[in-house]
Amino acid sequence: MDALEQALTEEKGGSPAGAAAGAASDASQATPEVGTSAPHERAAIRRRRKARAKAAALGRFRGGLSSKIHAGVDAAGLPLVFVVTPGQAADCPRFITVLDKIRVAGPVGRPRTRPGTMAAGKAYSSKANRAYLRRHRIGAIIPEKSDQQLNRKEKGSAGGRPVIFDAQRYRQRNTIERCFQQIKTRRGLATRYDEAPQSYDTAAVDCCDHGVVSA
Numbered sequence: 001m002d003a004l005e006q007a008l009t010e011e012k013g014g015s016p017a018g019a020a021a022g023a024a025s026d027a028s029q030a031t032p033e034v035g036t037s038a039p040h041e042r043a044a045i046r047r048r049r050k051a052r053a054k055a056a057a058l059g060r061f062r063g064g065l066s067s068k069i070h071a072g073v074d075a076a077g078l079p080l081v082f083v084v085t086p087g088q089a090a091d092c093p094r095f096i097t098v099l100d101k102i103r104v105a106g107p108v109g110r111p112r113t114r115p116g117t118m119a120a121g122k123a124y125s126s127k128a129n130r131a132y133l134r135r136h137r138i139g140a141i142i143p144e145k146s147d148q149q150l151n152r153k154e155k156g157s158a159g160g161r162p163v164i165f166d167a168q169r170y171r172q173r174n175t176i177e178r179c180f181q182q183i184k185t186r187r188g189l190a191t192r193y194d195e196a197p198q199s200y201d202t203a204a205v206d207c208c209d210h211g212v213v214s215a
Contacts, residue, residue, distance in 0.1 A: 059086020069183065070094045072102055074115075077175035080104065091123040096132055114138055119173045130163070141170050 058065045066087030072080045081101040083094055099118070103111040117139035120129075125142050133140045144163045152159035184190050 057084040057086055059088040070098050071176060071179060072098045073176045073179045075172070075175065077178045079179055092126050092129065095120065095124040095129045117141060119170055141166055143170065
């Protein structure tokens with residue numbers, strides 16, 4: 001403080017007391033009034049809040065901040081992979097992301113990454129997802145959306161062939177519903193108290209059985 005007062009004295013050419021008073025006056029003029037903030041400061045606060053929400057995979061969806069869990073499970077309902085996204089994010093683009101993260105370790109060799117058949121909800125129905133499954137020779141059990149059916153029929157022969165859908169095998173999709181039922185029993189997961197994606201993913205895995213059966 002002595003060195004600061006001396007530097008202010010030399011700069012203003014006055015006494016230390018006058019320099020301290022001048023410094024206090026400058027500080028009082030520079031300090032904004034309580035309860036006020038410049039527009040750029042409010043914008044910076046909003047940007048920081050959005051950045052924190054994005055890092056935690058939180059988004060606004062009707063009732064407020066929320067998130068979604070996209071899960072891949074095997075035929076026994078045991079979880080293989082979890083992908084967390086903000087609540088307002090669409091489901092369909094996450095289909096390939098979930099498939100690319102599947103790794104099922106076997107007794108020898110590399111982990112298995114391609115299931116024989118994939119059943120998914122109607123929200124994941126799209127041409128891109130079905131083309132991805134065909135390229136990787138994975139059977140698709142995904143119901144077609146009503147608007148997609150209408151668009152295909154309106155195009156006639158140019159709309160392509162109808163989607164092959166096995167309703168009997170689609171009933172086995174309740175295995176993933178049972179997996180989510182276990183997740184919903186955990187308050188920290190159901191209400192998203194765990195904001196860090198790492199702890200959220202870990203809790204989702206821990207609340208389910210740890211055994212893995214190849215799909």
